Amino acid sequence: MGFRCGIVGLPNVGKSTIFNALTAAGIESANYPFCTIEPNVGMVPVPDERLDRLAAMVKTRNKVNARMEFVDIAGLVSGASKGEGLGNQFLGHIRQVDAIAHVIRCFKDDNIVHVSGDVDPLRDREIINTELILADLESVRKRLDRTVSQAKSGDKIFKEQVLILQAIENHLDQGLPARSLELDDNGRELLRTMFLLSAKPVLYVANVAEEDISRGNPWVEELSRAAAAEKSSLVMISGAIEEELSRLDEAERRDFLEDLALSEPGLHRLIRTGYELLGLITFFTVGEKETRAWTVPRGSKAPQAAGVIHTDFERGFIRAEVVSCQDLLACGSEARAREKGLLRLEGKEYVVQDGDCVNFRFNV
Incomplete structure (x- = not known):
């Protein structure tokens, strides 16, 4: 991804x-x-030790x-x-x-x-952070100058952006990275679109x-x-x-x-x-042919997770069969997990959890 x-x-x-x-x-x-x-x-x-154990449990031919x-x-x-x-x-x-x-x-x-x-970790850290902040200050000031001109039209959105950009500029000017600035939803969205170095x-x-x-x-x-x-x-x-x-x-x-x-x-x-x-989590697909770890951003819903495997899975998503890897490993097989009621059906609004083992059902 x-x-x-x-x-x-x-x-x-x-x-x-x-x-x-x-x-x-x-x-x-x-x-x-x-x-x-x-x-x-x-x-x-x-x-990922969980992947190793799942692959060993089902005697998979291919582990990814x-x-x-x-x-x-x-x-x-x-x-x-x-x-x-x-x-x-x-x-x-x-x-x-x-x-x-x-x-x-x-x-x-x-x-x-x-x-x-000579060796001085705090100085070295400061050098890198300062250079990223200085580069960001230049970017923010250019964007601020442009937005101030646009705000003269009276557009409320540009006026709000001027205030946000001024807050970012002041924060950077204090030698603080953009990632440490607390902003509301609008501010965070504007910051995201600027791709500032110190925001990473x-x-x-x-x-x-x-x-x-x-x-x-x-x-x-x-x-x-x-x-x-x-x-x-x-x-x-x-x-x-x-x-x-x-x-x-x-x-x-x-x-x-x-x-x-x-x-x-x-x-x-x-x-x-x-x-x-990076805010990533892992879910697994488990089988004798292949047992695989897949990556999605934390907070992803089941259809988006299905789309990581194949776009057709997301478009035709019906539901997902889900069991935690801990429960699956404790049971020793999917059949046993199903018997114990640990394998459940989840719909489009289900938020995938780290360590979920998932089978997706879909229409092609």
């Missing part, structure tokens, strides 16, 4: 290393700025995970909003994604140059050294407090560990994780958190 999460950050913070591990793409990752010029794109499966698109975007530097470095390209690429995974360096390595000279949801990725992966470090603690203050999520991973894991087979990966006292790769947490950040 084209849900895109952009990986951004200053040069040399580990963006491409993490992208390599996510996608096993093997793109160039080097110790100099702007190694990534054109954005690299990879489709990444969303790990939900997928997310990650985009590795060129490193940004201070002044990007004024065209410094690859500023205009960078900002244009961010405009095309739905959410931002902001990678921040929380490790010291004298062999890897830091573009600002953000996930912070603290990239740490291998020795800090189990306990973190003071840099991560600082960054975690800052993320919590703006109600953003933070995931701590070690790009070096994840890159090494991506080269191992399944058995070697398990042994390596066990040696590090880790229950799963950090990238699994990153993918799941990114998925949640």
Whole structure:
């Protein structure tokens, strides 16, 4: 469905290393700025233990995970909003994604140059946020000038938009991202149409050294407090560990994780958190031929979910047979779930829940 999460950050913070591990793409990752010029794109499966268990239960021949698109975007530097470095390209690429995974360096390595000279996660976070806000301020002011002229006609809609745009401008001018501004329905709709960079949801990725992966470090603690203050999520991973894991087979990966006292790769947490950040949920179709995870935005109704599988399913939707994956797994089969009254029929107004197992009935 084209849900895109952009990986951004200053040069040399580990963006491409993490992208390599996510996608096993093997793109160039080097110790100099702007190694990534054109954005690299990879489709990444969303790990889901529920899907694994459902597929094992019915002995399916084909298991298909939900997928997310990650985009590795060129490193940004201070002044990007004024065209410094690859500023205009960078900002244009961010405009095309739905959410931002902001990678921040929380490790010291004298062999890897830091573009600002030393490690300071809060400063690095501020540089990226400031450049996005400055770019947004320019966009809002242009839109405001145009709307003020239109409002001179006396049109009530344009007058209301002027007030909303002034509120957005004032908020940005205080150094605050657009996503933190509280607006009414009309304001939110206007904000949505502007595609502002700082309106996009953000996930912070603290990239740490291998020795800090189990306990973190003071840099991560600082960054975690800052993320919590703006109600953003933070995931701590070690790009070096994840890159090494991506080269191992399944058995070697398990042994390596066990040696590090880790229950799963950090990238699994990153993918799941990114998925949640985008407001997505998963429903399943279960069968011996194929068991598959499907992605829909939270709040989707049954016909829209059916349309993700095939547009004919949405057009001819009659009803949906629904059982939660927990109930289905507990029963061991659809027949048993039906016997126990756990499988129910739902109509067009049913809002699909995360973890639903669904059979759609439709007319062609």
